[in-house]
Structures are given as structure tokens and as C-alpha cells.
Amino acid sequence: WYYFCWLSGDQITEQAIHHNDVINMVMGGPPISAYGSGGRMVRTDPKFGNIWDNMSIDFEYPGGVHLAHTNRHWENCDNRSENFVVGTIGESNGSGRITGKNPWIWEGEMVTPKEYEHWELVESIRNGQPRNDVLDFAADSTLTTIMGRESCYTGKVITWDEISNSDLDLLPKRLEFGPAPQRPVPIPGQPRLV
Template identity: 45%
Template sequence: MTMSETSRQTHHTRRDFMKTAAAGSMAALLPGTYHAHAAGSDTIRVGLVGCGRRGTGAARDCLSSSAGIEIRALGDVFEDQLKSGRKGLAKLAENIPDDACFTGFDAYKKVLACDIDLVILAAPPGFRPEHLAAAVEAGKHVFMEKPAGVDPAGIRSVLESAERAKDKGLALVAGTQRRHQADYVATLERIHGGAIGAITAAQCYWVGDYGYYPAVPRKEGWSDMEWQLRNWNYFTWLSGDHIVEQHVHNIDVINWALDAHPVAALGMGGRQQRTGAEYGHIYDHFAIDFEYPGGVHVASYCRQMAGTANEVSERLIGTKGTCNPRGTIEGETPFT
């Protein structure tokens, strides 16, 4: 499969996932908690925090996933981003009043104070833990983009918020999309049923270009903060670097397959091709040996470089066969 084909499949399945996840979040409101939050209305009211490309796309997919869904509030740090997102949603979201569109660092608080049932959290990941904690405190159901956080403190906060959401009966759906894709779900069900025996090793890859998210050159008059927020993919405090922000999809599949998390890691990374100031301070390649419980080693590779070979996949090796979790098992009990 060529990288262009892989990219098309990745974007296509992401759109499909967003519709499925949105529908799942809506379903989580029914029947019990829905009436408590929507006060008997047939309309599910949604707020959006982060009106950039991903947030607007998530809101669009949410609106198209089911009837009876309305975007009621928008929030973004930047006014131009909010206006652009609002314009992009205009044909599907006609009921967003001016007084429910907010800007600034506290825009998320104002969105959560609106009469909404569910909030989409799509601001840069560095803010995710704080936004999630506030959403749960406000009693809102949540779809949040991946990654959940960019550092240990943030992840611990997210785990605490997830427990509070569970206690409150709130739905919480994350953007680790492969856990909602039919081909992955069907294959991993067989893996957990013993189709390839005990997993002894694995590999996961997201090696490719990143041309579809180009760096944002700094403009005259922008502060350090504004430039980094507008170019958030390329700063670790906002994105976690691409091993967290993008390769998380593949690592998550391995965690899912092994029903565990790494206990140790040995790795390396650096900046080989993307060395300009516009690329902030993230790396453009990583190679990690993750060790899981039981001495299972996983080779993890991620790279964002133009003009190189590409691969986006996972592979599991077991005592009775091998597996591409996207839908193929070879060995004693094959599956396609």
C-alpha cells in the first residue's frame, strides 16, 4: 500500500470514527442521563472548545452522525479561529447565537457555562487535562481529542477526571479511534480469544510525512505565546511531540492487544530533516524499544520526514501465528 493510499484510509477511517464516537456519545445520554441533562428535550446540545481544523471537523461529524444535534456554543483562544470555525459550520449549525461564541484563555469556562449536554474538547492537548476536569465538574458529557495529555501530571489529572466522570454517570469518549473501528474490534476480539496464542513480540509504526499539517511561520507582532499556540503541533508543551500526538494511535493498539502498558523503555530520537525555527523543538524521528509485562518487547518507530519510505501499521507476533490488527491473522486460526 502506498503512503497516499494509507493517508486516504487514515483520514477516511477517522471521519467514520468521529461519526461513530459522536453517535456513541449521544447514545450515552439515553435514556437516563439524557433527560437529566437535556430536561426532556429531543435536542442534544453540544459545545465546542477549540475551533481549528480538528475541532471544526469533529463538530461537523458530530452534527452529521444523528438527527437532533445542535452546536450551541463555541470557544477558542483566537477570534479569527472562532470566526473561521463558525463559518465552516454555518450550513450545519445555524443556531449559534453571538452571545454563545467566546474567545480568550477562559473561553472553555464560558462554553461550559452554557446550556449544553456534551462538549467537544479540541484545543491543543497541553490544555486537555484542565479542560476535561472543568467539563466533568460542570456535569457535561465529553468527546475529547487525543492525546489525553502531554506529561505525567496531565495524565494523572485525566485519570482522576475519568473516575469522577464514572461516578457522575457521564460519558467520556476519546479520539483514540482504532478502538472504535470495526476491523480492529473484530480482530482484537480474536486475539484476546487466543487466535495467535501468547503474544511474544510486536511492532508499531507511524512513519511518513506531515505535509498535511505544515508549520506556521511566525508573523511580525506575534508574541511567543501566540506563535506557539498557532503552531502547537511543533511544541512539546502543547503537543507532547509527535510520538504522543500522532503515534499514540499505534501504541494504543499494542496496549489494547497486550491489555497492559509498558514497564520500561529504551529509545532515541532527534531532528534530522526539520531543523528550522518554524518546527519549534519537537523531533522528527523516534525509535523506542518498549518492554511490557512478561518480558514482551515492542519495537516502536515514528517519523515525520518528506521524501522517505512510509508505513502506518501494527504487527503482533504470537506462539500460534501473527496478526495485522487491522483485519488479518495468519497461523493456526487465520482470519481476514
């Protein structure tokens, strides 16, 4: 499933979405555009389906703020999976430490976001106020990754309005048991948005 975009969304949607979640939260919403590139440098055999093995995307947020997003899946290479937020007077990688003009270190118990999320959900249910306030946020994060992927695949700047109004549908025409439909590897310069 991983190697087929219609199932995984490519590596940016399948894995890197969690980092886009955090940055969208820091920025207070999704980006306004994406300018991306990438390709297949290592996983070039047809057995690797139609996803890419590397992407680099400049996400622009309101106010002229830019996020440099990079991801790659290459065996036997150094890999990194983290966020870095750099401002004019400080920076953080989200690990409980801010460096710069106003340094700060979290001194409380280290709790993973997933643990905190579950505690909040359980408490809301126990208090008779169950909620699911992440639906819009999750949809925006997913659409952020799709916007970045489609910018890479097409070689074009994709705006939030364009991706929000797109009719792009990656689902095969017929879902049935048997050989998976073979789709070409995306080549920049060929349109995909409908």
C-alpha cells in the same frame, strides 16, 4: 502548535498514541519500561520548534514481551502507520486477518474503531446507562507515549513507576499573547524528569 512539545507532546503523543492504544489493549495494560532514541535529521531549522522528527523505542511489557515502536515525519520518504503483532504461532497487523498456525479472516462488515466506539456510546445513553470507561485507558495510553518520549529525550530507560510519579510540567510559566517561549531541542543525556 504541532512543533512545540508543550502543546503537541511531540509526534509520539500527537499521532502515534493511537497505535499505543491498540498495543496496550492487546497487552492488557501499559508497558513497564521504555528505552528510546531518535532526533532531528530533516526538520532542523528553528521554525520547526523543539520536537524531533524520528523516534525508535523498545517498550517492555510484563512477561518480557517487547514492542518495537518506530515513527518518523520526513517529507518525500515512504511512510507507514500501522501495528504489527507477531507471536510464536502467528501474526496480524490488525486489519481483520491473522496468518500463521491458526489463520483467520474477519468476514463481517468492516467497521472502524471510531464508528464502533460511537455506536457503543450512543447505545449506552439510549439504554439509560451512559458510561465513559475509557478514562483510565486513555490516561495510560497518554502516559505510555510520554514515557517513550522522555526515554528518547533523556537517553535513559524510563520505567512506568518513574513516569507515573514524575512532576514533569511542560506548561510555560505564564500563558499570554505574544511570542511563544523558545525552548531548546532536547538533547539525550540531559535529565528532564523532576
